[in-house]
Amino acid sequence: MDFTIGAVSVIITKGDITEVEADAIVNAANSYLEHGGGVAGAIVRKGGQIIQEESREWVRRYGPVPVGGVAVTSAGRLKAKYVIHAVGPRCSVEPIEKLGEAVRNALLKADELGLSSIAFPAISTGIFGCPYEDAAYQMAKTIRDIAPSLKYVRKILVVLYGDEAYRKFEEVFKKVLS
Template sequence: MPGFKFPNGVTVELIKGDITEVEADAIVNAANSYLEHGGGVAGAIVRKGGWVIQEESREWVRKYGPVPVGGVAVTSAGKLRAKYVIHAVGPRCGIEPIEKLDDAVTNSLRKAEELGLTSIAFPAISTGIFGCPYEDAARIMARAIRREAPGLKSVRRIIICLYGDEAFNVFNRVFNDELREYKTG
């Protein structure tokens, strides 16, 4: 499995699989602003983790309002292996600037740090129904991680969990290019 290690010990690994099966303190959900989890990664998280995740999401929106693009909200993870779900709102390509994906990744990492978590797993945010190309999303995610990882204190492990061969192959190539100086194998 492709891996990268920063001088401060933070590791980044790419895996192919189902994010609802990943063992991490938090998994990131590719969410919409209203935290309605009907399809894609969000739907899978609620199906596997339980309706409590949707209920907590609706409560969050009632309390704080819609999550802005690039912003995050946190709920429990229900029956998932994770402790938390960090709901990150990525951009809808062609509607919001794809650069907002950088904010979604950065804010997810900072929220994990604020919660004192040691591991976080990301999907390919904004590449599903939000329509962003794998190549662009991978480059933005890799650069955000490269910038943020050296400053992380509690987060030690960042997992990029990709569903399917095409996503995995594109992300693997882009991460190898963007993080080559930290490659471990």
């Protein structure tokens, strides 16, 4: 499913984010950038241990990434140039609006780096427990609001793993972006 916001193309797709060709892949990260399971674990397994090593170095240098914040590492063996580690909320602990903040900060970081494409997973919907519908709404609303101001980013992919996630995101994105 494709949408257009000004000069930016937004594509909702089902698949494996580690296989996507984009300048940056967004990782659904925790504040300490320890990439054990879920999307984070898959990114390190596919991209290589260098991503975890650079993440630990980032935390040593700057401290934990706040909820809603981002950090950047190389992408190792992935097809991307960078991994933008976005820390979404734990839905039983932090407000869901922090997910919008994480998406906004990832898009601004990609634009700052002069990147033309970025791929997002369903941030905070795994172990952090956010419902697909709520996460999709935060992502769609944030993308809608920020896309017109992006200078370099021209393609935003939302890569969903599984039928249920895809259906919910498609439904919500249609409402928010159509």
